[in-house]
Amino acid sequence: MRYEEPVYRPPSEANSILIQATIGCPHNKCTFCGMYKGKKFRIRKVADIKKDILTARQFYNDDIESIFFPDGNTIIMKTAELEEIFRFCYEVFPGLRRLTLYASAKFLKFKTQEDLRRLRQSGLKRIHKGLESGNDEVLRRIQKGADSKLMIETAKRVKDAGIELSEYVLVGIAGKDLSKEHSIDTAKVLNEIDPDYIRLRTWVPVPNAPLYKDYEKGEFQLLTPHQALQETKTLLENLKVTGLFLSDHISNFVNISGQLPRDKKSMLSKIDEALKFDENCFRPAIIENL
Numbered sequence: 001m002r003y004e005e006p007v008y009r010p011p012s013e014a015n016s017i018l019i020q021a022t023i024g025c026p027h028n029k030c031t032f033c034g035m036y037k038g039k040k041f042r043i044r045k046v047a048d049i050k051k052d053i054l055t056a057r058q059f060y061n062d063d064i065e066s067i068f069f070p071d072g073n074t075i076i077m078k079t080a081e082l083e084e085i086f087r088f089c090y091e092v093f094p095g096l097r098r099l100t101l102y103a104s105a106k107f108l109k110f111k112t113q114e115d116l117r118r119l120r121q122s123g124l125k126r127i128h129k130g131l132e133s134g135n136d137e138v139l140r141r142i143q144k145g146a147d148s149k150l151m152i153e154t155a156k157r158v159k160d161a162g163i164e165l166s167e168y169v170l171v172g173i174a175g176k177d178l179s180k181e182h183s184i185d186t187a188k189v190l191n192e193i194d195p196d197y198i199r200l201r202t203w204v205p206v207p208n209a210p211l212y213k214d215y216e217k218g219e220f221q222l223l224t225p226h227q228a229l230q231e232t233k234t235l236l237e238n239l240k241v242t243g244l245f246l247s248d249h250i251s252n253f254v255n256i257s258g259q260l261p262r263d264k265k266s267m268l269s270k271i272d273e274a275l276k277f278d279e280n281c282f283r284p285a286i287i288e289n290l
C-alpha cells in the first residue's frame with residue numbers, strides 16, 4: 001500500500017482498510033490539532049485512488065467490511081468523484097458494508113442535501129465530525145472554522161441524508177476559564193443534533209499543535225484530571241440524546257461509555273467513583289507518541 005504519513009484514523013476504524021483520497025487538511029488551522037501541520041493539502045487523482053483500492057484488494061480477501069478515508073476533510077472532494085470512488089470500492093470488495101470519512105462543518109456546508117443523498121446512495125455510511133465544543137467563544141479561540149449554528153445545521157443535514165454521524169467532543173479545550181460554559185453549551189448543541197455517536201477526547205498537548213506554545217508559556221491551562229472529569233460530568237448531566245456515548249481513546253482519564261439515556265446514571269456514578277481517587281492516580285498530562 002502507498003501511504004503519505006502520518007496517517008490517522010479513529011480507534012473505531014481499526015479494522016478498516018485505509019485509503020488516502022486527500023492528503024493533509026484543507027483547513028489545518030485548529031489550534032489544538034497537530035495531525036497534518038507538516039503536510040500541504042491536496043486532492044489525489046481518482047485514477048490513483050482506484051489504483052490504491054486495487055492494490056489493497058491484492059492483500060485482503062472478500063471479507064473486508066469497511067474502508068475509511070483518512071486525512072482531514074475528504075468530504076471536500078467533488079461529489080461525483082466521491083461517488084465514483086465509493087462505487088468502485090463496492091465493486092472491488094463485494095463484502096463491503098461501510099465507507100466512512102472525516103468531514104467538518106466548514107466543508108460540509110458546501111454539500112447540498114442532494115449531494116449528501118447521492119453520497120449515501122453510493123455507500124457513504126458514516127461521517128466522523130469534530131464538534132469539539134458547542135460554545136462559540138471556544139470555537140472561535142480554537143479556530144475551528146465553524147460556529148455552533150453551522151455545527152447544528154450541517155450535522156442535521158448529514159442525519160437527514162441517512163448517514164450515521166459520529167461527533168467528537170474535546171474535553172479540556174476551553175481551559176479553566178470556560179470549562180463550565182463549554183460543557184453546558186456542548187450539551188445544548190448535541191441535544192439539538194442527537195448524533196448516533198458522541199466520542200470524547202481529552203486535549204493532550206502535542207508539539208505540532210499551535211496551542212502547545214501557549215501551554216508551554218503557561219497561557220493555556222490544562223484541566224487537572226478531576227477538573228476534566230467534572231467537565232465530563234456536567235456535559236453528561238445536561239445531555240438529552242439517544243445515541244452512544246463513548247470514551248474510546250487513551251486521552252481520556254476514565255473510560256465511561258454507554259447507551260443514552262439508559263446508561264446515564266451508571267456513567268455518572270462511574271465518574272463520581274473516579275473523582276474519589278487522588279489526582280496522582282491518573283495518566284500524566286503529556287502522552288508520548290500520541
Ligand code: SF4
Pocket residue numbers: 025026027028029030033034035036072073104130
Ligand atoms: S482538527 Fe480536523 S479540521 Fe481541524 S486542523 Fe485538524 S484535521 Fe483539520
